[in-house]
Amino acid sequence: xxxxxxxxxxxxxxxxxxxxxxxxxxxxxxxxxxxxxxxxxxxxxxxxxxxxxxxxxxxxxxxxxxxxxxxxxxxxxxxxxxxxxxxxxxxxxxxxxxxxxxxxxxxxxxxxxxxxxxxxxxxxxxxxxxxxxxxxxxxxxxxxxxxxxxxxxxxxxxxxxxxxxxxxxxxxxxxxxxxxxxxxxxxxxxxxxxxxxxxxxxxxxxxxxxxxxxxxxxxxxxxxxxxxxxxxxxxxxxxxxxxxxxxxxxxxxxxxxxxxxxxxxxxxxxxxxxxxxxxxxxxxxxxxxxxxxxxxxxxxxxxxxxxxxxxxxxxxxxxxxxxxxxxxxxxxxxxxxxxxxxxxxxxxxxxxxxxxxxxxxxxxxxxxxxxxxxxxxxxxxxx
Amino acid sequence: xxxxxxxxxxxxxxxxxxxxxxxxxxxxxxxxxxxxxxxxxxxxxxxxxxxxxxxxxxxxxxxxxxxxxxxxxxxxxxxxxxxxxxxxxxxxxxxxxxxxxxxxxxxxxxxxxxxxxxxxxxxxxxxxxxxxxxxxxxxxxxxxxxxxxxxxxxxxxxxxxxxxxxxxxxxxxxxxxxxxxxxxxxxxxxxxxxxxxxxxxxxxxxxxxxxxxxxxxxxxxxxxxxxxxxxxxxxxxxxxxxxxxxxxxxxxxxxxxxxxxxxxxxxxxxxxxxxxxxxxxxxxxxxxxxxxxxxxxxxxxxxxxxxxxxxxxxxxxxxxxxxxxxxxxxxxxxxxxxxxxxxxxxxxxx
Numbered sequence: 001x002x003x004x005x006x007x008x009x010x011x012x013x014x015x016x017x018x019x020x021x022x023x024x025x026x027x028x029x030x031x032x033x034x035x036x037x038x039x040x041x042x043x044x045x046x047x048x049x050x051x052x053x054x055x056x057x058x059x060x061x062x063x064x065x066x067x068x069x070x071x072x073x074x075x076x077x078x079x080x081x082x083x084x085x086x087x088x089x090x091x092x093x094x095x096x097x098x099x100x101x102x103x104x105x106x107x108x109x110x111x112x113x114x115x116x117x118x119x120x121x122x123x124x125x126x127x128x129x130x131x132x133x134x135x136x137x138x139x140x141x142x143x144x145x146x147x148x149x150x151x152x153x154x155x156x157x158x159x160x161x162x163x164x165x166x167x168x169x170x171x172x173x174x175x176x177x178x179x180x181x182x183x184x185x186x187x188x189x190x191x192x193x194x195x196x197x198x199x200x201x202x203x204x205x206x207x208x209x210x211x212x213x214x215x216x217x218x219x220x221x222x223x224x225x226x227x228x229x230x231x232x233x234x235x236x237x238x239x240x241x242x243x244x245x246x247x248x249x250x251x252x253x254x255x256x257x258x259x260x261x262x263x264x265x266x267x268x269x270x271x272x273x274x275x276x277x278x279x280x281x282x283x284x285x286x287x288x289x290x291x292x293x294x295x296x297x298x299x300x301x302x303x304x305x306x307x308x309x310x311x312x313x314x315x316x317x318x319x320x321x322x323x324x325x326x327x328x329x330x331x332x333x334x335x336x337x338x339x340x341x342x343x344x345x346x347x348x349x350x351x352x353x354x355x356x357x358x359x360x361x362x363x364x365x366x367x368x369x370x371x372x373x374x375x376x377x378x379x380x381x382x383x
Numbered sequence: 384x385x386x387x388x389x390x391x392x393x394x395x396x397x398x399x400x401x402x403x404x405x406x407x408x409x410x411x412x413x414x415x416x417x418x419x420x421x422x423x424x425x426x427x428x429x430x431x432x433x434x435x436x437x438x439x440x441x442x443x444x445x446x447x448x449x450x451x452x453x454x455x456x457x458x459x460x461x462x463x464x465x466x467x468x469x470x471x472x473x474x475x476x477x478x479x480x481x482x483x484x485x486x487x488x489x490x491x492x493x494x495x496x497x498x499x500x501x502x503x504x505x506x507x508x509x510x511x512x513x514x515x516x517x518x519x520x521x522x523x524x525x526x527x528x529x530x531x532x533x534x535x536x537x538x539x540x541x542x543x544x545x546x547x548x549x550x551x552x553x554x555x556x557x558x559x560x561x562x563x564x565x566x567x568x569x570x571x572x573x574x575x576x577x578x579x580x581x582x583x584x585x586x587x588x589x590x591x592x593x594x595x596x597x598x599x600x601x602x603x604x605x606x607x608x609x610x611x612x613x614x615x616x617x618x619x620x621x622x623x624x625x626x627x628x629x630x631x632x633x634x635x636x637x638x639x640x641x642x643x644x645x646x647x648x649x650x651x652x653x654x655x656x657x658x659x660x661x662x663x664x665x666x667x668x669x670x671x672x673x674x675x676x677x678x679x680x681x682x683x684x685x686x687x688x689x690x691x692x693x694x695x696x697x698x699x700x701x702x703x704x705x706x707x708x709x710x711x712x713x714x715x716x717x718x719x720x721x722x723x724x725x726x727x728x729x730x731x732x733x
Contacts, residue, residue: 019527021527021528027625028625043531043704043705130700133700133701134613134614134616134699134700134701135698135699135700135701136427136431136697137427137430137431137697137698140431140432140433141431141432144432200698201700204699204700206614206699206700206701206702207700209702209703209706210700210701210702210703210706363703363704363705364531365703365704366703
């Protein structure tokens with residue numbers, strides 16, 4: 001240690017009434033390595049500038065140097081809490097280019113896995129949202145339940161987080177024999193915990209005070225910013241790709257699209273975005289129950305494919321409803337076994353862009369909650 | 384008082400005798416803090432369906448000691464741009480505020496370190512010293528999070544002192560004294576004579592029972608705010624302010640903040656016990672009543688309220704800073720004033 005460092009300040013140049021605060025990249029509540037440059041007037045937020053890129057891993061460039069099946073593990077790492085859902089639009093896109101149809105059983109397993117992962121993702125979203133509000137206990141209740149879901153994934157794919165399970169033309173492995181019973185047990189457990197969380201957190205007076213009328217996102221602003229998923233539906237827009245543009249076999253199931261209704265505050269506030277996630281978990285449970293009932297027991301889980309996957313020249317855009325919103329892949333094929341270009345439409349990236357718009361004028365503590373209610377994963381923002 | 388005199392007689396040098404008497408609460412405080420840390424770890428674990436610490440010693444009972452050893456080993460960092468004298472002094476001032484309260488806390492009728500006649504007032508006075516320490520620590524850290532936390536903390540502690548003081552003042556009116564020993568004696572004779580049920584007296588006191596019940600609740604809430612515990616842990620709300628005013632502290636200085644928080648938890652629990660829940664008195668009248676039982680009842684009741692604080696912390700979310708002010712100034716303060724007014728009228732008429 002040398003001599004004392006002193007910061008020389010020219011007081012005439014300092015605005016005395018505003019404070020610039022750097023939130024992150026290492027901060028407990030930025031959900032990863034997001035940096036927010038915040039201008040505060042006392043406790044009131046006057047300006048928010050998100051700075052991203054701390055988790056950039058060149059996914060799109062990597063994808064150009066990999067063969068089609070080798071891209072899938074990179075897709076897992078985009079939104080690392082919803083890996084199953086990430087894989088689905090990509091494999092569907094490549095399958096469509098190849099013109100193959102996967103076996104019936106594969107479709108059902110894919111839907112069940114996606115919905116289980118949707119539950120797991122929403123559990124993290126609601127749990128960390130509660131954590132931002134200062135409630136620590138619901139966080140651990142959700143993580144306890146999430147373990148059961150991850151155990152199923154582990155039995156099926158061998159991995160707990162980054163599965164590489166959906167392969168082009170099928171799955172990497174068949175599910176275990178007790179799969180159906182395990183899934184139904186989870187559905188039961190999820191419903192039980194959700195009931196408990198509603199009593200403990202969602203309808204808690206303090207929690208409602210903190211989240212209702214905070215971070216109001218009107219429907220037109222949400223559409224202008226191309227928000228999707230629970231952020232869009234929280235504003236009262238009934239749009240869900242599973243219903244509006246059914247892909248895979250989602251048209252066979254009966255489920256509702258929950259939307260924010262402003263029960264405790266205004267339509268499109270943080271509480272609405274959060275309750276949409278809670279209700280979507282229930283809808284996912286319904287889909288899983290129907291899928292398990294309809295799923296055929298026998299069958300192969302891998303379609304016959306040529307050794308080198310070479311889709312014909314052309315391009316394709318395929319999108320699917322991720323837990324966080326609308327995830328799309330634009331793939332350009334040049335006829336070789338490596339894609340010319342893979343462009344991902346990151347849900348979290350698009351949803352994050354609305355943060356500066358809706359957090360102005362609220363208090364600093366609210367900013368954290370608004371960010372939590374948007375539910376971003378930095379792995380997908382930066383890719 | 385006998386114990387104090389006994390110590391004075393035993394040790395001829397008065398200065399040493401005073402030091403001995405001062406050390407007894409400190410030893411109690413250290414043992415209590417270790418127990419409370421273990422309690423916090425275990426209770427939070429049970430609430431969250433975990434096991435809590437299980438590896439250090441049988442059933443994890445040595446975990447608090449391990450934590451203390453860890454904190455001692457850590458590097459004691461002082462930021463380069465911090466104001467060093469204030470930065471280093473702040474944790475000790477905060478702890479001093481909590482420790483000084485023990486001078487008047489009556490553990491038993493035989494052990495009141497200093498039996499001054501304005502005990503209640505004294506506790507409130509020295510309790511406010513913590514604010515100075517928090518501002519010092521927050522400002523001297525030269526960190527924006529610390530500064531925000533310190534500013535919030537001052538606003539919070541000062542505004543919640545008023546409803547808390549009104550609640551305590553009502554007890555002083557009922558007991559006609561600020562002396563903690565006299566307040567304790569005024570609640571003798573079973574649970575029905577505690578001030579939470581209006582104190583001793585005939586059936587007339589039913590008039591004040593609703594008010595004293597509300598006041599005990601008001602004091603409990605404002606004491607949570609004074610110790611910066613959830614749902615009022617806004618000054619150190621980790622999701623916004625990282626760690627609030629003690630963001631820059633590490634090692635033993637951080638441990639002092641932590642220690643002071645636990646000491647403060649006990650102080651407010653003790654004040655609640657003394658003023659509303661009978662202090663050292665047994666809830667069964669003369670049964671289990673006596674100097675030895677005094678310690679048991681007093682410490683037992685205080686621990687119960689410490690556990691209540693831990694329980695609330697792991698159950699409730701956190702309020703926002705403006706909502707906190709709303710609750711303090713627009714809900715608790717008018718209610719405490721109304722209750723105080725009615726209790727004073729009751730005393731005037733009787």
